[in-house]
Amino acid sequence: MTLKIYNTLTRKKDTFQSIEPGKVKMYVCGPTVYDYIHIGNARPSIFFDVARRYLTILGYDVTYVVNITDVDDKMIRKAEQLNTDVSAVGEQFITAFLEDSKGLGIHEAIHPRVTDNMDEIVAFIAELVAKDLAYESGGDVYFRTDKFAEYGKLSRQNLDELQFGIRVEVDERKEQPQDFVLWKKAKPNEISWSSPWGEGRPGWHIECSALVKKYLGTTIDIHGGGQDLQFPHHECEIAQTESLSGQPMANYWMHNGYININDQKMSKSLGNGFNVRDLLKNVGSHVIRFFVLSAHYRNPLSYSDDLIQQAQSSLERLNNCVANVQHRLQNDLESKATDAAAELKFETAIRATLDYFMQKMDDDFNTADAVTAMFDLVNETNQYLQQTNVTAATLNLILEQFKTMDAVLGILEEPKSNLLDEEIERLMEQRVEARATKNWKLADEIRDLLVEKGIVLEDTPQGIRWRRK
Structure with missing residues (x-):
């Protein structure tokens, strides 16, 4: 199997080959920290975390960088609203971003802050100016887009049309309307840094x-971000980087699709976004991850309460299957399969689910079909568990398959402690006694009481199994 990645630059699935054998350099655009991250931010965070995990499973040593923009127009406005300074706003929401990322199960990354790298940014701009690729005008510095003949190659837009999408205002200081800002002159009382062009701060790109x-380094393997970053952000990154180096900025450009809220595009103007912090409290990280990964990353994803409930139900089915295997393994160790041919058939089918999982992940990180592979494993497992006799070897194989898949997706819950408080233990003992004396009414009442306390009982041939709701 060979990993193929849909490359926005080529508009096709390209076979992945890293620049340096066994190593991957990966950069994903991170948040501007003027508020809590929302479900739209969570999608690239979760997906690219999964892509990085899968590359690691394939044996690559991945250097993963997600930047933090901690100075920006939005942050300046936020500081004014809160009657504080930009650095305080940054510290508050950087802390929140890192907490929420951890809450979502995102593995650690390198998180460089813009304000910690101002010298490198100023030096980059100075080099562009020295090579006549950029110019100063009224204290601002702009990139000369006409100096980069391939400007527009990522988004495939006509150069004459690009001016309508640029974030900065077009004004007379620009040589060309599509020229974009590299350095912004500071306004009175605005946060600023020193530069050869006066006090100011960097532009976004x-x-x-x-x-x-x-x-x-100069050329990286993978550059990722949301679909909305193709233009102008990534287009401008390419222009200023490649005009300076003469080398490709990234070999593979990846972009995830939008998230819609109840079939409407999510936007702050509509007020229909959901903070990740609130979702983590009300829904839970595993459900959020399952929801995000249940669709292919390049397709739009619609958020609704019904879809979240479906995700919760589906995830419960996965977790219950794993728990059933663990229960059978703990309570049925002496059982042995009597039909070697049937056992081999089950083992083959179980191994095939992981092959299918890997095949789908190799196909442009198709997490939607990878999740389907997990449910194929559930179906095979449930058939196996219906047998009177099972083997520890096959049960452990099943758990190992789930573990390998989840090392990529990160959607299964950690096994919960078997420790119960004294009241619940007493009630379970009373229920066993009630069943032994055929007092079914009392047994049912105790069962219902335990459900109210969040404990679900399941009677199995190997004894009573319980789980927390």
Whole structure:
């Protein structure tokens, strides 16, 4: 099997080959920390975390960088609203971002802050100016887009049309309307840094070019982000980086699709976004991850209460299957299969589910079908558990398959402690006694009481199994 990645630059699935054998340099655009991250931010965070996990499973040593923009127009406005300074806003929401990322099960990454790398950013701009690729005008510095003949190659937009999508306002200081800002002159009482062009701060696009160069080098393997970043952000990154180096900035460009809320595009103007912090409290990290990964990353994803409930139900089915295997393994160790041919058939089918999982992940990180592979394993497992006799070897094989898949997706819950408090233990003992004396009414009442306390009992041939709701 060979990993293929849909490359936004080529508009096709390209066979993945890293620049350096066994190593991957990966950069994903991170948040501007003026507020809590929302479900739209969670999608690239979760997906690219999974992509990084899978590359690791394939044996790559992945250097994974996610930047933090901690100075920006939005942050300046937020500081004014809160009657504080930009650095305080940054510290508050960087802490929140890191906490929420951990809550989502995101593995650790390198998180360079823009304000910690101002010297590198200024030096990058100075080099562009020295090579006549950029110019100063009224204290601002702009990139000369006409100096980069391939400007527009990522988003495939006509150069004459690009001016309508640029974030900064078009004004007379620009030589061309599509020229974009690299350095912004500071306004009175505004946070600023020294530069050859006066006090100011960097534009949005230059930050990532400078950070990629510092932390990963001239050309990287994978550059990722949301679909909305194709233009202008990534287009401008390419222009300023490649015009300077003469080399590709990234060999593979990846972009995830939008999230819609109840079939409407999520936007702050509609007020229909959901903070990850609230979702973690009300829904839980595993459900959020399952929901995000249940669709292919390049497709749009619609968020609704019904879909979240479906995700919860599906995830419960996965977790119950794993728990059933663990229960059978703990309570039926002496059983042995009597039909060797049937046992081999089950083992073959179980191994095939992991092969299918890997095949789908190799096909442009198709997590939707990878999740389906997990449910194929559930189906095979449930058939196996219906047998009177099972083997510890096959049960452990099943658990190992689940473990390998979940090392990529990160959606299964950790096994919960078997320790119960004294009241619950007493009630379970009373129920066993009630069943032994055929007092079914009392047994049912105790069962219902335990459900109210969040304990679900399941009667199995190997004895009573319990789980927390």
